Ligand SMILES: *[C@@H]1O[C@H](CO)[C@@H](O)[C@H](O)[C@H]1NC(C)=O
Ligand SMILES: *[C@@H]1O[C@H](CO)[C@@H](O)[C@H](O)[C@H]1NC(C)=O
Ligand SMILES: *[C@@H]1O[C@H](CO)[C@@H](O)[C@H](O)[C@H]1NC(C)=O
């Protein structure tokens with residue numbers, strides 16, 4: 001009896017312990033899920049409702065995606081850095097996005113010149129662009145490919161778009177000139193409502209091999225893709241309606257902005273993320289205008305602000321009569337003066353640079369006095385060109401459009417002058433991983449390394465009051 005009981009007991013203990021283990025596993029998973037939920041859910045409890053915003057929007061369910069973000073770059077042929085900082089190429093990222101695509105591919109674009117024929121060149125380095133066009137044409141026959149593009153001028157090549165259309169892509173031209181006196185300057189992809197690409201590269205073979213570009217790809221991120229999809233749908237709508245709705249229908253609204261960002265895991269790191277957009281007239285309810293996002297990122301910085309943009313001008317570049325526009329300029333000087341923030345601007349110099357830009361940059365760079373903790377510095381980045389490379393039109397330039405502070409990574413598509421924020425359609429990805437305890441490098445630390453690599457390279461020259469531009473670029 002005793003033995004029998006023991007035996008039965010043993011079996012029961014065995015069963016019981018399996019049951020306990022299973023229960024423990026379930027409990028662990030539940031607890032982990034609850035912890036994750038707490039981590040990811042904005043602190044809004046139902047008994048203490050958050051003060052409702054003027055838009056009556058509140059963040060919906062947090063994104064449960066575990067997204068993977070990768071910085072990608074185009075480094076012009078022949079450029080070499082003394083640095084271990086490297087990232088996959090934009091060419092590779094476009095190939096991998098097309099390889100992932102199963103159902104849909106939406107592209108917002110400025111213009112299309114992916115082939116030698118488009119640019120009247122005979123360059124072996126057009127191969128990457130030509131490959132992208134061929135693959136896009138193949139995909140256009142098998143899944144939904146939609147392209148929103150700025151209405152091309154008659155002088156602009158349209159061969160790529162015609163090819164894609166004949167291959168089955170849906171194309172809408174957006175007449176931003178008529179709508180806002182600007183252009184559709186945005187460059188992003190949304191794949192399968194799940195992966196996104198956003199950054200400085202145009203749909204141009206030169207953007208893959210002859211122009212320096214920076215972008216981000218985010219894989220497996222349906223919440224972010226859904227939000228970028230809303231910006232795409234706005235362009236798509238404009239392509240059809242040829243007028244801007246005011247207000248925008250509710251389907252274009254977003255919950256996610258600088259005040260209530262999307263909470264998600266990026267490379268296993270808890271992150272606050274949002275997408276900003278310009279001009280304000282194409283922002284539906286809830287969307288942070290691109291200028292507001294830049295100003296708030298600058299304001300939020302405590303120790304440094306590194307900016308890499310092709311053009312920087314405190315003017316409305318394209319307006320007649322001329323207009324001064326110092327929103328960003330003032331914010332930078334304020335940060336340097338009031339908070340002693342270190343400000344670095346890495347600006348491009350090439351034969352299409354408007355000369356007036358240097359007068360304004362010298363003015364900014366004059367806010368430098370170590371004795372009084374004033375520290376704004378400007379460097380000019382020049383992409384060298386061989387005689388043969390010089391023949392490629394509109395190439396050999398740093399086309400980056402990003403900013404990194406001690407807290408935030410901002411990856412955009414706009415030149416930094418007034419027109420781009422007032423009239424021109426652009427968008428940006430803003431990533432805040434300040435709260436991160438993770439060991440994985442943050443996007444901010446990776447972007448900072450890119451900036452430091454470029455800033456300290458031989459391709460950069462300090463801009464001082466004495467700089468003679470003819471000696472530099
Ligand atoms: C695309 O092709 C169709 C016919 O195949 C044509 O009706 C349409 O106008 C074309 N659209 C564009 C934007 O080229
Ligand atoms: C997306 O997630 C799935 C499932 O975790 C994974 O198999 C796949 O490799 C991921 N895709 C990319 C492009 O990272
Ligand atoms: C970044 O996130 C931190 C905490 O998560 C927050 O305090 C800070 O305001 C955020 N910064 C910006 C610019 O959104």
Ligand SMILES: *[C@@H]1O[C@H](CO)[C@@H](O)[C@H](O)[C@H]1NC(C)=O
Nearest residue numbers: 110185310311352353354415
């Ligand atoms: C940025 O500014 C440059 C110089 O004004 C201009 O050539 C370029 O078109 C702008 N960016 C784009 C791609 O529009």
Ligand SMILES: *[C@@H]1O[C@H](CO)[C@@H](O)[C@H](O)[C@H]1NC(C)=O
Nearest residue numbers: 079080081082456457458459
């Ligand atoms: C890399 O370092 C070498 C040796 O110091 C120098 O000659 C070269 O110009 C550097 N290149 C860049 C891009 O900084």
